[in-house]
Amino acid sequence: MNVLKHIAGLVAGLTLPACTSTSTTSQALDGCDLVPVMLEEFDRLSVSPNRIGLARWTAHTPWWGDFGDAQFTNPGRDGPFSVDQGILSIKAWRDQTGKWRSGLLAAADRRGRGWGTQYGYFETRMKFPDGPVSWPSFWLKPLSAVGSVDPRLEIDVVEYYGHRTDRFHTVLHLHYEAPGKKWSEGIRTSVESDILVNEFNTYGVDISPGWLVFFRNGEEFWRHPTPDEMDYPMYPIVNLALGSGWPIDETPDPSILLVDYVHVYARSDATTCAPGLDGYVSSDRTAP
16 A cells, blocks of 8 residues: 555645455554644754754664764754755765764754654655665654653664665664563565665654554554554654664775655544644643
8 A cells, every 4th residue: 555645635634535445454544534744855954963952853862872883963063963955864974083074963862852753653754875884774663751661662664784785674672671671573674776866765664552654655564563562652763873783894984874854643532742843733641
């Protein structure tokens, strides 16, 4: 099923009719009463080091957990972020000391302020860097104050490793406070070589009480039962990391991740987003 045709009218504020069923459609997309929560078109750059409010994004994970072999760096004149004609660039580069730096955008801060939904649809459109060993990702985490949720669900909608241009990964994780306790499950999706670095592609996940349904370019490629532990809203993260266990000595300097947009839609009976930005839908969530 092509999910994009069901949300194409949302920007104009339209209420969409019920989806047309197919043999592969489940309750994940049976109801298409979606409303926009966050429509980030990157017409301007709105990011702060660590606080949602005046800015739409923070430049670090709310729990201050950097990862990979490039340090996530604050915005600024010489920072990793820039926008041009509605396209965000996240740059990984060596600074004057030879240290690798890069960027991450999270739609939340450590106090749990941000933008997300429990049930709805998350999507981005991206073009990955060319060359090894870039590690761009689009993923979701719980929209809650740091340390207030256990276990913490992580939904990696797309992870790409630059030394293999013919595939990308989608992974679910449950992280527990107890040391050494973790659950993961995922798949690897094969694609035409270099298509992810030569062209923009969309990546999305529809979250319902029953299913997580994943899409690339509007076509479903995986579904998984919604974990019982997912009883909270989620927010999006976009980043360009490096490494993930592979040497980065041949990584191009600079390497650039291009992001066209990040969209978050909530089902109209389960809308939630924390106070923060003007111009986005905000309402109290009603339990589905």
